[in-house]
Amino acid sequence: MKKNKTFCGFSKDEIKENLEDIILLVNEPRYICRKCARVSNTGDRLCKPVAMGK
Numbered sequence: 001m002k003k004n005k006t007f008c009g010f011s012k013d014e015i016k017e018n019l020e021d022i023i024l025l026v027n028e029p030r031y032i033c034r035k036c037a038r039v040s041n042t043g044d045r046l047c048k049p050v051a052m053g054k
């Protein structure tokens with residue numbers, strides 16, 4: 001999987017090809033993208049990350 005590529009920028013095929021890696025990066029989500037509603041364990045994989053939680 002490409003470094004620094006955001007989940008937001010993935011195409012349907014890229015998601016399919018990298019699904020197992022993606023699962024490891026979203027299984028304990030702490031950030032949500034306020035543009036795309038995707039979630040991630042780390043903010044650097046989202047285009048507009050916002051920390052979730054209290």
Ligand SMILES: [Zn+2]
Pocket residue numbers: 008033034035036037038046047048
């Ligand atoms: Zn996004």
